[in-house]
Amino acid sequence: MDLSEIKETSWDYVFVGGGLAASVVAHRLHEFDPKLKILVVEAGPNANDSPDVIAPSSTHLVKGVFDWKYKTVEQKHLNGRQIDWPAGKALGGGTLINSNGWIRGDKFDYDLWGSKVNDPRWSYDGLLPFMKKSESFKGENINKEQRGVDGPSFIQSVTSTNRHFPLRSHALQSWAELGVEALPGLDANAGCSVGVGDLQENKENGQREIASVVYPLDGITILTDTLVEKVLTEKTPEGILSAAGVKLSNGEEIRGREIILSAGAIRTPQILKLSGIGPAEELNKFKIPVVLDLPGVGEGLADHTIFLHQWKLKDPSDGWALGSNNPLFSKPQYGWGSPMDFLATVDVPKEGLKAAIAEDEGSVPDPSTHPLLKPKRPFAENVFMYAGAPDGSLVTFALVMLLTTSRGSVKLASDNIQDHPLIDPNYLSTAVDRYAIREAIKMQIKFVGSDATIMGREIIDGATSVPGFDQVLSKDSTDEYIDALLRAGVGTCFHPMGTAAMGSVVDTDLLVKGVHNLRIVDASVFPVVITGHTQVATFALAEQAAEIIYAGRR
Template sequence: MLWDYIVVGGGLSGSVVSNRLLQQDDSLKILLIEAGPNANDQNIWPNATNTIGGTYDWRLTSTPQAHVDNRSITLAQGKALGGGTLINMGLWTRGDRSEYDIWSKIVGDKRWSYDGLLPYMKKTELYWNHTTNSEQHGYEGRVHLQTPNSTNRTYPLRQKVLQSWEQVGVSALPFLDANAGDIHGVAEFSECRDQGRRQTASAIYSLDGITVLTDTLVAKVLITGPEGCPSASGIQLDNGTIIFGHEVILAAGAVHTPQLLMLSGIGPKVELSKHGIPVKKDLPDVGNNYADHLLSPSAWKVKNPEQGWALGSSNPVFKSAANALGSSADFVVTTSIKGDGLAKAIEADEGRAPSPDHPLLRNGAFFEHIMLYTGSTDGSRVSFSGISLSPMSRGSVTLASADISDPPVIDPNYLATAVDRYVYREGVRQEVAVAGSTQTVLGREILDGEAQPEGFDQPYTPDSTDEYIDARIRATARSVHHPMGTAAMGNVVDTNLRVKGVCGLRIVDASVLPVVIPTHLMVAVYAVAEQAAEIILQDQKQGTKCIPPPERENSGTSTTKCERWTMGSAPQ
């Protein structure tokens, strides 16, 4: 059989693009191939098996990280139908309008701006009310959204936490909504849950009518065609089976997509030659531009645990059925990082003092803070997760060998820039101001300082030195599991998601993001996949097809230039 579309990777983006293609044209023959199992019956929350390091995780690790005490960092990636939506936290945040607009400007295509992607963000959502920024939200999508408010999870420190952030200069967003284009401030914690049930992409975007192969590893994309005009004609499985198709869509994620490209002969010539892989298309940027968000946690002691402030106490709020519907958190808080120290860090990285209009000196979305009512079994602690949202450091994905069974070499290059180290340090100081100082009601009345971490002789305090904070971050930082950028739009794919210079091959996943989106990536990837399906179908309707240029009469030679022509309109 000759398939119309072969989709490699049954995670979020692969499930969505397959579903939407078939929904618009039920005559299409679509094959979806997933390396992991079908776990659609596991879409409940909580579920102990669906965790990082569990059954449905690739269990990848990074190379030793020079700026993180030479530790190898766990890099979770979903390995099952639904991908990351089967194991992630479920936090639903779009990110800031400005970063999408930078993306659009870089590639010269308004479809990838915030306003260009907004219809697809809305198309995905089934929002929980019609009064919060109704022009920004969708009400007919597949993904059910919920908040503590919508599920009647009234946590005891809600007002005090809100007041404390205000006391350090961070205000509440209008309607407490971070999904309206501006994320600077305090927003309600929003999750993709349906009354607590996990929303696995492959379950809510039905794969009925699509041929699905699970527990099946793709070894490479088959690249054929004359020299100078490579074309994807199908895929080869790791057992040697060949499957042909008109178009191959890679949706394997920001780690495995570049690995597959390189194993197929598409990537940096030097890297391919190192492993004896014939070069089909020299694309130097494949596997580069790797970016990820980094998290460092802290735990804070409760002064009077018997008053019922935290999970594990006798407070009936934490024992209620409603509490089990989602994460024990009120808010997600996004802050900028300012001050002379940022300019000095930029100078350290760039070798000269930045001008006042330097892009990093704008009001960027640099850091995210989440206070959780968890941290002990007896209600004596709460915790903070501090996440660096806009890292400047860039890493890479390269090959360990020419065998798909060998995991790729992943070097995120965490905290490699002075800016990243400064931003993280200042983000921690913001949390210390909220949780551990007399500036706030939380610090004065509720909490009793940081719980001294194992391996350190002191807790965080407002007087902690830069050196001590840096050491703590190096020792505790871990991935938020948001890899992106390794097949970036503009460098590896065009704005129609087609791999540059290779006919019949597209990429639809987080690897195409050319900029770091300062948020949890799920909304952005849903929107990319939704728009991708429309772009692919538009090409189909127009009859656009990759074909090599015909030999010209009396020329005596044939051109090797590779172009895309509408079927039937090739020059004569």
């Protein structure tokens, strides 16, 4: 269908953005009623059939042709650095460029979400059927009360692909020596994520799964390489504000009965603001007519951070890491996923956390009620990878901070949709985040750099040097040195969320407050931080959104 036909069609649903969430919702709506007229408008290309994206060794991922290549503004608490900020720019969105980690997050997160918006549909039990509906998890002794076995997304694990790395038993023993126990069935996607779980990825035999492929868009009209500038709104004589269509960056207009913003946590608030929906003060600055003063748009940006460091092996000829002469690594399945066995997710010491909370909040928190103190919370995800040098002499430790409390914003740089917005995640701006990441690094140092574990005693021979620093990480590292290293090295996990949050910007049916026929379905609506890799929560959000939208239609 060409653009002239698209303009002349009266669409039931127009999706702005063709990423993960749009792929799921559009697919399900078409499945519910094939007669629906559905249009998906995507700024990037259709790469569904691109073999070099699907292949495990793709070079077109982060910083490639399907990445928006954003940068943050200078980060006050990271030595003024600007951080590269990847985001998928193609049909399927982030599923083209992400690391495929399939990590649901903890039950507590979702229950906090449900209680915050006073709607049990968004609690863990409310979203669990949709988490299960989205996945097809393969393995032995599957907990079918928690896991889906016949959904569109195929989930492989280290165990199911028979990737038993040589340091597997050493890693498991070392975590146990630090008091981090293996989860039942090594499954961190069964409600509780604090502990050691098998790495799980949405891949099949190493092949990347693009959302717009596993949720096929057959029967749906797709307009790619097309940027939407704004949502068109109208007012009835009674003063009711309603979405009526979209305006493209080339000036063309397309009409629809319902508009669904699925442009992601960065572009969705930008499009809303350019549509005149957002904080009036900011819109006035760019002389954008205020259609609706909605202060929450673009606020509350949250992201997970990552920090990496490398350690030397005592004897690389033992064949512990990729790049060594170990014949095990020549087996094809060892190229099917990330070079690691486990994700170890941990809390942080509560006493120091209490003091950090008091510093941020101005009063001593009650441990029996404060959400960061009462339960075990998954603050940090430890990713110990058996790779780091071409000759197999190094291993790499990544620290992903999942439970971040710093909040930032997405603001307009101009009134032109072609200009990237100003992205400010405000990393490490809270005492809690600075304390938690420092304590998490100390645990990693203990894991690889001390006699407390078999890994430290027998396998690892100290950290590598870090450019610009006169010493390496060790058990003697001071808090000040660790903090300086973090300020110089922290980056993004590209898990942005919260910039059009449920409760402040959308209601629990995902309708933008004060605007009829306009919904948002993407990670921007998360009202709390999800302590997992956000694609899982977004799949579940979209599965439930499709049912909500279709039920509303009926």
